[in-house]
Each structure stands twice: as C-alpha cells, then as structure tokens.
Amino acid sequence: MDRVAPVVPGHVDYLDRWHSYGVFLASGQTEPEEIGGVILAAGPRELVEKVAAEDPFVLADVAAYEIISVNVARAHPELGALLESLGEPERAGDR
Numbered sequence: 001m002d003r004v005a006p007v008v009p010g011h012v013d014y015l016d017r018w019h020s021y022g023v024f025l026a027s028g029q030t031e032p033e034e035i036g037g038v039i040l041a042a043g044p045r046e047l048v049e050k051v052a053a054e055d056p057f058v059l060a061d062v063a064a065y066e067i068i069s070v071n072v073a074r075a076h077p078e079l080g081a082l083l084e085s086l087g088e089p090e091r092a093g094d095r
Helices: 005-020 045-053 077-085 089-094
Strands: 024-029 037-041
Touching: 005 024
Parallel strands: none
Antiparallel strands: 024 037
16 A cells, blocks of 8 residues: 555546546446456547556556456446447547
C-alpha cells in the first residue's frame, strides 16, 4: 500500500478522464479490497488495451489489468439505451 498511495491521485484523474469520454461506464473497488477494482468499459478491445496501459497504477507497476471481452446478449433497457447513446467510444482515444 505504501507504493499505491502516491499514485492514487493520478489514477483518480485517469478514471475521471475516461469516464467523461464515455469509455468507462462504471468503476469501483472490489470487496474485499485486496482483490483490486473493476472497470466496465465500452469500445473496441484495442482501445481498452491502450487505455489500460495508460493507467498510472500500471505505469507505477502497482497493478495490472485482466481484460475480459463480453458480447452483451441481454441488458436492462436503460443500459441498452445508454450504450446506444454513446455512439463510438473509440473516438475518445483521439482526445
């Protein structure tokens, strides 16, 4: 935890930035905390891999990502509408 604490502000900024672009749909700490965190992202895998590599936690070598792709078969109607309203999140990578 001593190595993680100094990187937290940069990680929070990173999360805020990608949430504002619409690439991150949800993020949070797991319970128990020792497992890490979870980020639900939208967009092509290549974009998600690029974004994950930019996380200050990764750059400081205090965390690593496991990226799992999911083809959503069913979703709450409001979530489906949200996903449709996002358009093409890969454009966020140009920002």
